[in-house]
Amino acid sequence: MNSLDNLREVMRRDRVFDFMLQTTGLEVDLSHGTILYLEDISVSFDGFKAINDLNLYIDAGELRCIIGPNGAGKTTMMDIITGKTRPDKGSAFFGQNINLMQLSEPEIAQAGIGRKFQKPTVFESHTVFENLELSMAGDKRIWPTLTAQLNGIQRDKIDEVLEIIALQEQRNLYAGALSHGQKQWLEIGMLLMQSPKLLLVDEPVAGMTHQEMDRTAELLTSLAGTHTVVVVEHDMDFVRSIARKVTVLHQGSVLAEGSMDEVQADPRVIEVYLGE
Template sequence: MTQTAVGLGASDGGSSLAAGRLVPEGVDTSHGVILYLDAIEVSFDGFKALNQLSLTLAPGELRCIIGPNGAGKTTMMDVITGKTRPDAGSAFFGQTIDLTRLSEPEIATAGIGRKFQKPTVFEMLDVFTNIELALKAPRSVWASLRARLNGETRDRIDGLLAQIGLLDDRHVLAGTLSHGKKQWLEIGMLLAQDPQLLLLDEPVAGMTDAETERTAELFRSLAGKHTLMVVEHDMKFVGSIADQVTVLHEGRVLAEGSLAKVQADERVIEVYLGR
């Protein structure tokens, strides 16, 4: 993996300025990899949360991450999004974007979006306005005050609302939505930012069966257009969406492959699934 391109210096034709640094425009996936983690290590007060963790994702893949509590799933996502700096190892977005050298806002600008387990929406605003505020656009106070929606922007928002199944709820206050619909709204807010990689933490926790099924349909529709990494404990849901499953244990990859393959792995049965 060539380490290039992200750092301080004068702008060139292929970069844009973000928070005083250069973030390359576009993600180079010419080698067939959009996320590359190699020998990542993270320790907290002597506890090794990630231990030589190595993992790659292909563009457009839908990968599910499973494993027992404390396996390192959240810490891995923290490293990818810049919340936690690894003690050792490499983390690249595409071929050239070194995630270990960027801040959280810079990583979001580069094209990585993250959704936490608990939905975070603007509850006193309607659904349409939540998506409007999330759109990728200048966010200075002056720009926000002067902004006027044009027809193209309205169409885009309606398209996103239709995609997440909330078009009929466009004028409903977000705070009155069901838990599942709030989850979909936050996913729509992420999609408004045009991410290439989406990190989703237990997205169907607390959902009804119908909401879970609708979420599976949504994720399947997003795969290919976006790359998805989904951390989840619901094995039925995992089986309905995953291209490939990675099992983490003690901060490293224990097993990888189809759900059927990892479910048959004796090590996975022992440490996570049980008999």
């Protein structure tokens, strides 16, 4: 029996090349209650310091809003967390055990960090349903993907998310045909399909009507607790409606942190936003 198992292991198609091995099946260790550690991070483009000695900690289950004027480094910070940009120095940990600096983007996604882009990016030549199907958590290596068939549980999961993002009727529509707000939601839906531990949401309500905005706020607050949500947003009303804790970024580092009221009362924040 044992030798048969060994043989199976040897014959496994995906073990032919070591780079086809999944390096992360690692469960994130949240024993200290903190899901994200960013410490002493700096990055510069052509001498311009986009991030300058940034220190940021996010607690598990938290809903954190990050605000800051243009060029404060919000998107660059997201790029660093998701592995798109490598910092010049500093360290980034996901939970106690996962060093984000050593992982590639898909590995980070597999580890449980999902990201919504500033500009909604969905797969326009796929239907809404297919968009969700592709995002679904699961084995994303070549051969399993080639032979994958949807089962009932997975269909139910997709239907569930379709309901959350209110796109049931558009399920067989090409994503390219959706409105701007619907694309935003579809992208959030795709995040949910990944069942991430940490959601990074970049400007989720840009281009939404007030009604849509309210629904989005509702959605994000309902996600907090089971997931950790980090929202980057410009719209102060929206931030006020969802925020429990707000971090203000300025010139690539944290300027202030606290509740919305505390932050708004901070003279440094006022100076940054309103000038002298």
